[in-house]
Amino acid sequence: MAIDEKKLTDAVLARMDGCDDARFKQVMSSLIRHLHDFVREIELTEAEWETAIRFLTATGQKCDDKRQEFILLSDTLGVSMLVDAINHRYGDGATETTVFGPFFVEGAPDVQMWADIRGAARGMPCYVSGTIRDLDGKPVANALIDVWQGDGEQGLYDVQIPDGQPYCRAKVHTDAQGRFGFLTVQPISYPVPTDGPVGAMLMKMGRHPFRPAHVHTMISAQGFRPLTTHLFVAGDQYLGSDAVFGVKDSLIVDFVRHEPGTAPDGRVCNEPFTTAHYDFVLARA
Numbered sequence: 001m002a003i004d005e006k007k008l009t010d011a012v013l014a015r016m017d018g019c020d021d022a023r024f025k026q027v028m029s030s031l032i033r034h035l036h037d038f039v040r041e042i043e044l045t046e047a048e049w050e051t052a053i054r055f056l057t058a059t060g061q062k063c064d065d066k067r068q069e070f071i072l073l074s075d076t077l078g079v080s081m082l083v084d085a086i087n088h089r090y091g092d093g094a095t096e097t098t099v100f101g102p103f104f105v106e107g108a109p110d111v112q113m114w115a116d117i118r119g120a121a122r123g124m125p126c127y128v129s130g131t132i133r134d135l136d137g138k139p140v141a142n143a144l145i146d147v148w149q150g151d152g153e154q155g156l157y158d159v160q161i162p163d164g165q166p167y168c169r170a171k172v173h174t175d176a177q178g179r180f181g182f183l184t185v186q187p188i189s190y191p192v193p194t195d196g197p198v199g200a201m202l203m204k205m206g207r208h209p210f211r212p213a214h215v216h217t218m219i220s221a222q223g224f225r226p227l228t229t230h231l232f233v234a235g236d237q238y239l240g241s242d243a244v245f246g247v248k249d250s251l252i253v254d255f256v257r258h259e260p261g262t263a264p265d266g267r268v269c270n271e272p273f274t275t276a277h278y279d280f281v282l283a284r285a
């Protein structure tokens, strides 16, 4: 049979007749159909095909154990938030989710209540506290909150600094009343990495690369649905144009500025500081 540009799609799909993984076959069939339709719709030139290959190659080559350019690509194209939305259609009152992002690192240190997690990070001291409760308002004791964020002066994550020491990463735990608290730096808005192919893509699209200031949290507790989300700083200029489309109104928190004085941990802070409070709600698994 002569294969023309229309019959080609069916020919490729037919080659999967021997595939015995139904979900994989469904995913690949749809991918092939959409990809072929896309190529036909835009009448892809050979030069554009080559540009696409080079772009994807560069995206992979930019990845290492600390840099994840493919997650950044997914995030900036809105795919990560689409996957997030499809997989968390609960509407049950639990705290809303948002993107995981490319900067999580396994193995952060376990810390006690009101630990100082700033390490080498500079910025205004920021006391973050709150509670974790279930849908009935009962405290969730001994929940684990993985916290990570950038510094408060340049907006860089520790992993973006060559040979840098870890900072602003910790495993925070709730007490018997479901309370948590830690000392970090006031987060600031920051650009996603622009020194790779994704940065070049954003520039060509006429987009800015900024994310509104936020603290990342990933919460797990026995018997509850895991929660990956952010706390966004109210008033940030990029809340309406997040480069990765991650903002949800319910996750915007007032970070209140205070003059030097007694901090929420009971100690005296000799410089201006901020406080933020958030009550997370977890649903049963």
Ligand SMILES: [Fe+2]
Residues within 6 Å of the ligand: 101, 103, 149, 150, 211, 214, 216
């Ligand atoms: Fe982030």
